[in-house]
Amino acid sequence: MTSDPDSSAPLDAEAVTTPAEPAPAFGWTRYAERINGRFAMVGFAALLLLELVTGQTFFSWLGLR
Helix, strand or coil: CCCCCCCCCCCCCCCCCCCCCCCCCCCCCHHHHHHHHHHHHHHHHHHHHHHHHHCCCHHHHHCCC
């Protein structure tokens, strides 16, 4: 089926594809690294928030300084 660019007819279902999300897997995979990076960003933001709220550095909050 050919489609005119000016036509309002829908495209073939086979022609329109969306990239699939990577499936969760065990080990050194792209998915695991992406999740690890996201958790690291959340942890870093939480650390900055902790320092802002308490007025202490992370090491003094732990009692190391």
